[in-house]
Amino acid sequence: MAKEWCKNEEYCGGCFYQKISYEEELKKKEEEIRSLFLPIVIGELPFEGILSSPQKEAYRNKMEFSFGDQEKDGPLCLGLHQKRSFFNILNTDDCRLPSPDMGKILTVSRNYFREKGISYFHKKRHEGYLRHLLLRRAEKTGEILVSLIHASWNPESAQTEESLLTGWCESLLQLEKEGSLEGHFAGILHTKNDSPADAVVNQGTEILYGKDFFYEELLGLRFKITPFSFFQTNSLGAEKLYEKIREYANLSDSAKDKPIIFDLYSGTGTITQLMSKVARDAYGVEIVDEAVRSAKENARENGIENCHFIAGDVLKVLEESAKREETKGENPEKEDDNGARNCNGELNFETTVLPTPDFIIVDPPRDGMHRKALDLIIRYGVERLIYVACKPKSLARDLEALQNAGYRVKKLCAVDLFPRTNNCEVVALLEKEES
Template sequence: MEKENTNSKIEEAVQQQEKYWCQNQDRCGGCFYQEIPYEEEVAKKEREIRDLFDPVIQGNYLFEGIISSPKKEAYRNKMEFSFGDQEKDGPLCLGLHQKRSFFNILNTEDCRLPHPDMGEILLATRLYFQEKSLRYYHKKRHEGYLRHLLIRRAEKTGEILLSLVHSTQLPAEEEEKILSGWRDRLLSLEKEGKLEGSYAGILHTKNDSLADAVINDGTETLFGKDYFYEELLGLNFKITPFSFFQTNTLGAEKLYAKVQEYSSFSENAEEKPVIYDLYSGTGTITQLMSKVAKQAIGVEIVEEAVEAAKENAKENKVENCIFYAGDVLKVLEAGQGATELPYPDFIIVDPPRDGMHKKALEKIISYGVKRLVYVACKPKSLARDLEALQNAGYKVQKLCAVDMFPRTNNCEVVALLEKEES
């Protein structure tokens, strides 16, 4: 009887775990922790963060552990899929790259990271273009039509925005017929009740770049509109196919709430600070901090992101935000002493994966603000930048990890640093 109970528990555990597995678990390099319970994955990530920062951080600090993602599956609100084949001259595939392969593409409509709606759209798109015998764009020969499929899905509303990325190697009349047929095939999914969400827009994007990347050489709308809105901590953000936005919406709310907590500013304070949000993207943090700031200033090198930030601030009726487009170092140097760029009281940095350029970091340190918050999408970059910050008198007070990417080996970190008195 005891043996039967043990076998039953093992079978139940296996069945529970199998629901997280996809057909490509041994071939796709996207997921690292598909075969272990999520609790074990989080514990492993937490140990890795401690092992990385404990030897680097000087003195005592409060490690607040890791905040789990609210969703462990179907959390990605954006995916970029590639057309290709899994073997030379094989049937058309549409999905993700095979592990350790530049050319082989896996059909990944079973992927568990995005919402199942994306899988339905992926499958319908692949079958449609297989029927039409259209060729994918060959990376070496630079011939073919189909390149990528970009899909975004709003977490709060379920609206879906997608764009077929293709070359311009089809005659215009043939292309129009092909694209309208694809649009109608996708619309039939919604009509037949195969989607939980609904389409905001179906688009197509021209791309004749030699690079194997999603590049916008011109986008046109086949159905609906070219944007939707996503809500984040009470603010609305306009999302276009190529907007920068955190890929885990609910996880981003946890991340940004931690940034707000570390700022320690009150909306009711008599004297409010000037806050710099450097590497600000579409201005999410800038707008969130505007509630407690006299003025919140965002700096971002991507001009499209800055324009989106301005539009989002207008949509949210936020009037004390200013956004600058340009390299962080150049913008700060140009604004030194200028009336339009007041001296900061508090600085938040959220740099790209490689961290901050040495001179930009030196410039940020030169302001001598009492406190700053560093948001790192690559913890190793923060660990490297801490050397200069600590040498300049900044001490890590608190550090918290946020699991923005369940089932992968990535994790974000937020650190609060305070400048010690000389």
């Protein structure tokens, strides 16, 4: 390994394991997972170890970079936060986690806005224009989606916002014309965000060039991805994860009695669609409307007809479904034969009565599931369920309620979707013991 990982190796803090070999990193992660679950799991720990990432570098297909400065009143910077600092921003053009294409786009964007004298958004004063740069790049197709996240325009020079953004767009396209990029632009966008929070918030997105989506391919399926929808950040590693989910599900596409499958926190419907061959019907529930729209389009483009997607918070969807199940039949004009659709044929959590699932897959956010949502899932009493955790500690916490309800961990595997960081994904198969 090179002596210097990157120019910010002492300041960034993102690459936790940059100074050791990848093999040693995997051993440490495996030991951490084992020590986390050993005192929690009832019975023998069925830990299968950790699956390595196909790519150790340049694997991230999504990055959110911030505008700011590294020192007070210093030159404009664009990159990642300095460790243990809320304000200082590092120029991270040579970051080794995303594709080198992203570093080139960072350099051009920073230089362009620095030359134009455009200021970044100050977190305390809530003044300035530039906030974040969102970059997404598909591993299989090479398509790149860029969105400049900015506050409302307050003239900082004689130029207009339109001319400023047009010039920025042209500077990026020049990279492609020169042959400097391995990939190619699917779309260049700009997004308004006047939220006081230091986060990427979409308050309106407009297209400067191309389209507001791109495509990625996983395990023979094609997925449309929009700027703010969830998709695993390591495409090749995600294929390993999804293969492990299918292995744990152990369902046959030739079975006569196929199960009804729930995919909760479904994002753009990746797992839902990958499980569709072994399901009678698969239902995906996701809170981000944009992701649900993409999931529906993905299913149509992949020729999948037995996937159904609901936009809504998992807790609210399950609560409303349970309430409507109790009053089912009182308002028949809003139900069809199975009560799963409203009179317009659309799935909506306020009118939907979900069928009883035979198999459940959950892939919640980092903080895990709301306890009430977990209780509603337990009430279904499915014999088997799969829990996918991007934060192993969240699974460890939720296991208490699941084990108290009679579920036991039958298989557990870690998948390294985040090389060089101190994070990894965990997938667990749980089965309900007979009482």
